[in-house]
Amino acid sequence: MLAVPGGPFADGEADGVLFSTIRDGLAGSHVEVVEDERDVNDAGFARDIAEALVAKIGL
Numbered sequence: 632m633l634a635v636p637g638g639p640f641a642d643g644e645a646d647g648v649l650f651s652t653i654r655d656g657l658a659g660s661h662v663e664v665v666e667d668e669r670d671v672n673d674a675g676f677a678r679d680i681a682e683a684l685v686a687k688i689g690l
Contacts, residue, residue: 634646672688
């Protein structure tokens with residue numbers, strides 16, 4: 632999600648359009664799209680993304 636539900640930038644419809652556009656645009660590419668319901672401020676999300684990045688770059 633781009634924004635926390637109920638927050639000033641919350642727009643579920645816009646999120647849906649954005650994410651479907653990303654999925655469609657990257658379909659058939661070598662880019663892995665991982666969908667996650669947590670918001671960008673979630674500590675667990677940040678940790679998981681950091682760990683995935685470290686694994687991808689081989690540190």
